[in-house]
Amino acid sequence: MFRNIVFSAFGAGLAVCIAISAAQSLTTGPLILRAEAFENAVPVAGVVAHEHDEAEWGPADGLERMAYTVLANLVIGVGVSLMMLAGMVLKGDPIDWRRGLLWGVGGFVAVSLLPSLGLPPELPGTPAAEISSRQGWWLGAAAASVGGVSLIVFAAQWPARVAGVLLLIAPHIVGAPVPPTHEVSYPGALAGEFVAASLVVSGLLWTLSGAASGWLLQRLSRGG
Secondary structure, three states: OHHHHHHHHHHHHHHHHHHHHHHHHHOHHHHHHHHHHHHHOOOOOOOOOOOOOOOOOOOOOOHHHHHHHHHHHHHHHHHHHHHHHHHHHHHOOOOOHHHHHHHHHHHHHHHHHHHHOOOOOOOOOOOOOOHHHHHHHHHHHHHHHHHHHHHHHHOOOHHHHHHHHHHHHHHHHHOOOOOOOOOOOOOHHHHHHHHHHHHHHHHHHHHHHHHHHHHHHHHHHHHO
16 A cells, blocks of 8 residues: 555656646746846836845756756655645545545645735745744644644534634734835736736646546556
8 A cells, every 4th residue: 555655646746747847837937037037137216126145056047947846846746645645545535536636625725825825925036024934934824724624624513613714714813924025126916926826836736636646546556
């Protein structure tokens, strides 16, 4: 069983890598390049772009950047597929692509959509609060959202479901860290486009991971 789970997660991760790499090249990638062009431009009209540390490393534009992106997508795709397969196996219900798709939708809502209400995806050049505070809030929000969605979906008693709803809203009552300013170096409309595109790509990641890993595990289990 463990072998089938690992092979299913890797196969699903490979499919996810191909799909979201293609999606990023058409959606979020061009938006990031446009924002970076504004960020690196000479400041005008009082707009101050971010200053960068000259020693800070980053992949070169072109093939190197694409290779790192694809590698990261593969690791993320395998990791997400493995987590969902583990959850489905522990739950004990029959596993197929439909159940995997449902788990993928739940994962997207809990880990991507709900936390983005407080900390939406950000383009280069976006002012932000200190990184450790943002990471702490996001991790707390994601954990609370996973717990809340799990209670709402799986709990049989209504008090547990109410507790799930409270978990969902708790991080947003606390509030995400506030950036020092809302001035950006790029046109404001780009931010909305990037948030929408990022959520579409994230939705593709989670739903395809769930459906593909569920389908592969079912096939491998039958073959074994």
